[in-house]
């Protein structure tokens with residue numbers, strides 16, 4: 001039997017003062033964000049519907065998109081990345097993972113775990129992005145999905161060529177998945193104008209919100225490919241799934257929003 005009073009307490013000096021971290025995150029939150037996070041509301045009912053609708057409207061503003069397929073997740077930015085890859089990539093998918101560091105490699109690794117055929121396209125984030133090299137590759141090989149990071153935290157570099165890269169990939173028929181975990185709220189992210197198909201971010205970086213929550217948006221084209229897909233995702237969490245039970249079809253993602 002373990003008694004509650006056996007737990008070691010943290011010294012009161014453990015958090016002696018507010019720590020200002022100057023990394024990508026976690027970042028300080030404004031008092032209004034902290035206050036909002038203390039409210040408890042039922043996760044069911046009209047009130048929560050209003051909250052969800054407001055969250056979606058604000059997320060559309062942040063990503064600069066009018067897509068209907070936008071979600072708040074209870075999970076960190078990495079969970080949103082899993083949602084992007086798990087819904088679009090399967091055994092045999094052809095994936096191009098563009099990387100200049102740790103977070104680009106993460107999506108490469110995720111696509112591999114879904115048994116896709118993945119090509120890693122590495123570049124040095126401190127140099128100009130090799131658009132010619134990408135163009136030549138896309139002329140030679142077809143890809144279903146291209147993944148890349150707008151702001152690569154590990155090499156502290158921003159990819160200013162995102163819109164040209166996305167335009168090139170779209171022209172060659174690939175869906176473009178972009179990690180904006182470090183950049184949403186700190187620099188421009190124009191999802192619709194730049195033709196990005198899936199964009200995601202976490203709470204505790206540029207948005208200055210709480211950790212453990214994230215946002216993800218799918219373009220209508222990307223969502224169509226999710227709904228029309230012929231495979232059952234290997235991961236259960238964060239994947240859209242049609243279930244037929246007693247003749248009723250339930251769209252689980254839409255119900256849980």
Ligand SMILES: *Cc1c(COP(=O)(O)O)cnc(C)c1O
Pocket residue numbers: 024076077078079103149151152153179180181182202203212
């Ligand atoms: C921090 C970070 C992530 C991971 O986000 P978590 O919320 O920590 O899971 C992904 N991509 C980039 C570019 C990041 O900076």
